[in-house]
Amino acid sequence: MTGSSNRPASILALCLILVTAWLLWSGIYKPLLLGLGTFSCILSVYVAYRLGFFRDSSGLHVIPRLPRYWGWLMPEIVRSSIDVARIVLDPKLPISPTVVEFEAAPKGPVGQAILGNAITLSPGTVTLDVYDGRLRVHCLTREGAESLLSGDANRRAADLTIH
């Protein structure tokens, strides 16, 4: 866990990201707009602080590792999209809805949120509930449930958040 010693670094990193985003998005560098940008950034950081964004591990350290994770996730999404499209267009509609429950490998809230969202993002599986480190997932087919229980997605999300 990132302790309180890392807090200023986290705040600074978030500031930097927000400022870059503003400059890139607006593209107009007049004093009024730059002032509004500064105000928005400070307000956003304050709201994030009030929400407890910096209280424990803020999750910003995950960002550099995301491209590799997305590189793994994209082919998975394409594959399951084609599977689901084929099922939907099949005249027999060969679905076998299954609900599975398993232990989340990532321990922190950031890792579990990433895992849950990745599961929801790939068509054919939807995260229903995350509670007490356990995930409940609804799958469109039994095969989808089995490939999920084989634990590849779980392991990769855990690798992402290890410090």
Add this chain to the structure above:
Amino acid sequence: MIDILSWILLVLGGGFVFVGGVGALRLPNFYTRMHAASLTDTMGTILILAGIMLQAGWSLATIKLIAILVFLLLTGPTATYALANAALLSGLKPDAGRTGDSRDRNEEDGRDNGQGDKP
């Protein structure tokens, strides 16, 4: 050449959105219909935005499109989770083991969750 590729992506994206719509109508009940909606959410979004990116070429617009894509891919699953979790908490039972065969019960389900259906 890039134009052709871009149109292929756009048409494929449109196709996935269409299949998602067909799925939302064909699948028997709330939880299974969410899977069809996620087809539109994910694959449709990625393909269509990739097609527009190729049209935009290397410019600031492309970077903004990438940002839009990232935001949609982050917020989409969050909204889906909120919907699914709300349905679960309000007591709608996931249809474990039941298939699309039992028509009459499924029709009933469809009426119960008319509000939860996503386009």
